Amino acid sequence: MKKLITYVITLCLFYLTVSCSKNWLEEKSDIKLIVPTTLNDMELLMNADVFQSDGRGATETSNDDYEFTAEQYNSLYNAFDRDLVTWKTQEFPKFGILVWDEWDMAYSQIQVCNVVLNGLSKIDRTTNNKEQYDKIKGTALYHRAKQFLNLALSFCKYYDDKTATTDLGIPLKLTDNIDENIDRGNLKNTYERIVSDLKECTILLPSVTTLNTQIAKGGAYGLLARTFLFMDNYKQAASAADSSFKYHQYIEDFNKVDLNSDYPFYDISKEIHNYSMQCKYSPNSITGRIDQSLIESYDINDLRKQIFFNLETDGKYTFKGSFTGELFSGTSTGEMLLISSECKARLGDLDGALEKIKLLLANRYKNGAEIPLPLKSKNNVLSYILLERRKELVTRGLRWQDLKRLNNDPNFAKTLVRKIGDDIYTLPPKDPRYVMRIPQYIINYNHIAQNLY
16 A cells, blocks of 8 residues: 555656646556555545645746846746747747646646545545545645636636636546546636535635645635636625635734845745645746836835845845745735725725725734825725735736736726837737637647637
């Protein structure tokens, strides 16, 4: 049994980490060799380090939180990175025999979740094993839903209830059958599946967990809140965010963080729901610089500026302050307060919105400092919250999707402009380039529809 688990874990670590060029949708391995058969097998498999990686990263490079000089731009790792920065047609690159892309990473994790879910269906849930059984099932559903959402954020249009039944979704791989035919379906079905899986997670998962690499109810509600926000379902998003906060209330007090540390959160912050990091294609937060207008938006008493950023010798800033020491991309208490605050503002509850945002900022500003608040009108409060969202969640892999959703509102739509040397690049609101292209080898093999622009 130990040999089986060692083999399973080793295979998944290798497969999910290096993402073989013959993706699981393409190369049909003998699934019988890796199927776990006991609850202990499945629990070990779902706790593998590979699930700490989100897979996302490309859209982080494309957003408006960074700026580049010509020298910095030319020093980027490869042409793919430069295309991401300048919003050209993006085709995920191949390095030798390997493919490093977000599609591969997501579906590799989804396949492991499906193997576990299929294995669970063959084991009776009893009084003696129900706690372990439910935790394993909830964890598998959570990670599958997380990757379905990540794929939708990168490879689909923004969710619009009016067009969701005709807009393309992502292939919803729900079984471990390698030979199953797949298609993209529609975006409505994609989000309905994500919501359904996450709602089940909130029932199955434990209320608390002792390890920040494992998921509990607060994290399941957190991802559900993020999903509903990106569906413009503000009532449900606020409810899920408040439920998440009920189970996970810890907020990092930045007055107690070493402002001068190169790694202010070297010990993983207890504010996060679980460890999750992006796979970045280039160190753009080091090669490039944080957008100056974003830097200037931080108040003099706002501790985030010193904790999040390093001042470089050129007078510009780079990012340092991740909650995990890596580029954190999971959900956190701070994000839940922001989601709740924004949704309450959109629904007309301005007092409730300001109450949530003040709770967050009381832990971000210097002790005793006055927190500047907006005039109490819906537009002022909403603008204030959206700016705080950008300042709090910088480098979390969320800004690109925020730009996509805000482009639907004339009050917040934005044309992105990147000046590199003498060249100026622009990305207008609702531009088709906001949707990433699916890796071409996937299109060639599975004949699913490509995102065209």
